[in-house]
Amino acid sequence: MALTASNMLPLGTKAPDFSLIDTKDDQIKSLIGHKGITGTLVMFICNHCPFVIHVNEQLVALANDYKAKGINCIAISSNDVEHYPQDGPELMRQNALVNNYPFPYLYDETQNVAKAYDAACTPDFFLFDAxxxxxxAGQLDDSRPSNDIPVTGKDLRIAMDHLVNNTSINPKQKPSMGCNIKWKN
Incomplete structure (x- = not known):
């Protein structure tokens, strides 16, 4: 595991479109087809990363809390499954069921979507407006598997609240930290 910070895509960047298979139901899901009326949170996660495992419960709570407020969440796994088979589609489906993911869990087999978003780590968060x-583009909160700070989702929740209330989001944002995305050779 290599501790990696997110690349901090510039604010104002338009969300790259995608169509990927949802491992939960084997249906193709697109960004346009799943975007929220208020906003859309695109999360790069995976099954095995201890940073993602550490925040899974909060990701579910966050998605449930903000769906009624018009923000849809989409999770994408882009890891190389040849070298990291625990992140393959069938195990993604099982992980989504075990964790009660209320959002699509998409498989980016070509890794083109992760590259388009300049995603670097898991978890990596990108919140877009309507x-x-x-x-x-920043961290969920200050909690990490190695510290005793509770997982609250504070930083991302503040940004989502500002989006819902149509108020300015602080442009000074802390990068997310986690395992590097496992790129194909």
Whole structure:
């Protein structure tokens, strides 16, 4: 595991479109087809990363809390499954069921979507407004598996609350930290 920080895609960047297989139901899901009326949170996660495992419960709570407020969440796994088979589609489906993911869990087999988003780590968060312009690219909160700080989702929740209330989101954002995305050779 290599501790990696997110690349901090510039605010205002338009969300790259995608169509990927949802491992939960084997249906193709697109960004446009799943975007929220208020905003869309695109999360790069995977099954085996201890940083993602550490925040899974909060990701579910966050998605459930903000769906009624018009923010849809989408999770994407882009890891190389040849070298990391625990992140393959069938195990993604099982993980989504065990954790009660209320959002699609998409498989980025080509890794083209992760590259388009300049995603670097798991978890990596990209919050877009109703027009799919990036308003937040940062951490969930200060909690990490190695510290005793509770997982609250504070940083991301503050950004989502500002989006819901149509108020300015602080442009000073802390990068997410986690395992590096496992790129194919």
């Amino acid at each position: 027009d799919l312009s990036l308003v937040y």
